[in-house]
Amino acid sequence: MFNFSEKDSCGVGFIASRNIPPTHGMTLKVLECLANLDHRGAKFADGTGDGAGVLTExxxxxxxxxxxxxxxxxxxxxxxxxxxxxxxxxxxxxxxxxxxxxxxxxxxxxxxxxxxxxxxxxxxxxxxxxxxxxxxxxxxxxxxxxxxxxxxxxxxxxx
Known part of the structure; x- marks a missing residue:
């Protein structure tokens, strides 16, 4: 069962905008967010991550x-x-x-x-x-x- 006090989940980041069109700058911010969450993801024995993605329109x-x-x-x-x-x-x-x-x-x-x-x-x-x-x-x-x-x-x- 989910427990709010546990802090062992992989990281999730959200960057969203309702009032401006999608931009390359927004994509760069999303990629920076992913890089900053590297320590929150699962890792293989060789030290590489298990993958991440970006959801867009x-x-x-x-x-x-x-x-x-x-x-x-x-x-x-x-x-x-x-x-x-x-x-x-x-x-x-x-x-x-x-x-x-x-x-x-x-x-x-x-x-x-x-x-x-x-x-x-x-x-x-x-x-x-x-x-x-x-x-x-x-x-x-x-x-x-x-x-x-x-x-x-x-x-x-x-x-």
Missing amino acids: IPFELIRAELSELNIEHDTNKKIGIISCFFDPKNIDDSIELINNELKEYNIKHLYWRKVPTDKQILGNLARESKPSIYQGIVSAENESLKILKRSFIYLEKL
Whole structure:
């Protein structure tokens, strides 16, 4: 059971702004926050961390540019979503096929998969050996009902 007096959890930092648009400066502050929380994260035997991430808005400009580059037609009136997946490098194709089949069941249109760029040079040996392949599935809602779409994503999250 959670105990407020315990202080052994990994660190979490939040930087948020409601009134200004996202900026590169904000991203730099977030990265500084991550660096300052290094002592709060779990470490492998080789002294390297177990990973950290940054949550941002969906980069719609990037997604639209990639859709255009890949010559993928998309109805701009439909919602776009991103599915973040951490795949075993040995089973990427099977995993993607499984997810694509489930998406069809829920009338969610798969637009494309993108491999998330990572820099494995910064990882220690243990982390590099166990590093998953990170992909993002770009999808579009075929449903008009946002409620149904949200329910579908909750189910897919459990896969």
